[in-house]
Amino acid sequence: MLDYVLLVTGLGLLLVGGDVLVKGAVGLAERLQVPALIIGLTIVAFGTSAPELFISIQAALAGAPGIAIGNVVGSxxxxxxxxxxxxxxIAASRCDDAGIGRNILVMIGFTAVFMIMLLDQLVSRVEGIILLILLLLFLYDQWCCAARANTDAAADIHEEVGETPSSMPLIFALLAIGLIALPFGANLTVESASAIARRWDVSEDVIGLTIVAIGTSLPELATTVMATLRSSNSIAIGNVVGSNIFNIGSIMGIAPIIAPMAASGRIVYVDMWVMLACALLLAGLAHWKIKIGKRVGTVMITAYTLYVAAAFVT
Structure with a gap:
């Protein structure tokens, strides 16, 4: 029972730590008069992937690559x-916002490169560096596109992260809380998830693909629900596409540099193909401008439920 309590506690610390760290970092950047566009493309983008990043780093240090890679693929x-x-x-949305199709193609490209790296069941340090370089190129391209479009980046930032502090003591307090909570939560999550995997007699990959992945995807879920309720489709869909790109580019870029990551046969032969199918599904919805309403949503939830159930059975 203690392992389950520690797992929930660890995931809770990750969610809270990631949220307050982003708010503190955005508040600090705004006080330093950093352009909103740069804040949105760097601090907010990296911050929403902070739980997955700290999980993967801790898993790499703890010698549990199944949780690290499983967390990224599962997320x-x-x-x-x-x-x-x-x-x-709750409310229907469409994948038809300007520029979203281009970013979905980038997401598919990152997915394909990552899959090629997984074929030998090892993500090396060199491959991690390659993913980081590709991410930097993507960020530069986003910067150029956004600068040309002259979008209201400040409004988009606060739609996604909410109100940010302006008081320096509060900013530093939030940064301190985030920087303490994230590694501590990651350690609790990895240790308890590994113990639960041993108790259930399932692989660490399965725990990373399901329980840990769902837990670290909660910030994206909360953001997407709120954006959908406000009819902000660009925030909702862009949040998912951006998160998937950053999960591969930053997390699988940084973690293997700390320690090369070995992938199991299950991830290579099954789960990475499910990840690709999901990316192609999103591309199809965008290309044909299909409304994601209750019917499509029900199909997606049902498919995910069956995937999770199959992960524990097989």
Whole structure:
């Protein structure tokens, strides 16, 4: 029972730590008069992937690569089927915002590169560096596109992260809380998830693909639900696409540099193909401008439920 309590506690610390760290970092950047566009493309984007990043780093240090890679692959699957499917039961949305199709193609490209790296069941340090370079190129491209479009980046930031502090003591307090909570929560999560995997006699991959992935996808789910309720489709869909790109580019870029990550046969032969199918599904919805309403949402939730159930059975 203690392991389950520690797992919930660890995930809770990750969610709270990631949220307050982003708010503190955005508040500090605004006080330093950093352009809103740079804040949105760096601090907010990296911050929403902070739980997955700290989980993967801790898993790499603890010698549990199954949780690290499983968390990234599982989060990308959950982001499409769960994070897009569940809000659709509340209000319909479409993948037809300007520029979203281009970013979905980038997401598919990152997914394909990552899959090629997984074929030998090892993500090396060199491959991690390659993913980081690709992410930096993507960020530069986003900067150029956003600068040309002259979008109201400040408004988009606060729609996504909410109100941010302006008081320096509060900013530093939030940064301190986030920087303490994230590694501590990651350690609790990895240790308890590994113990639960041993108790259930399932692989660490399965725990990373399901329980840990769902837990670390909760910030994206909360953001997407709120954006859907406000009819902010660009925030909702962009949040999922951006998170999937950052999960691969930053997390699988940084973690293997700390320690090369070994992937199991299950992830190579099954789960990474499910991840690709989810990316292609999102591309199809965008290309044909299909409304993601209750019917499509129900299908997506059902598919995700069956995927999770199959992960524990097989």
């Amino acid at each position: 990308n699957i959950a982001n499409v089927l769960l994070v897009m499917g569940l809000p659709a039961l």
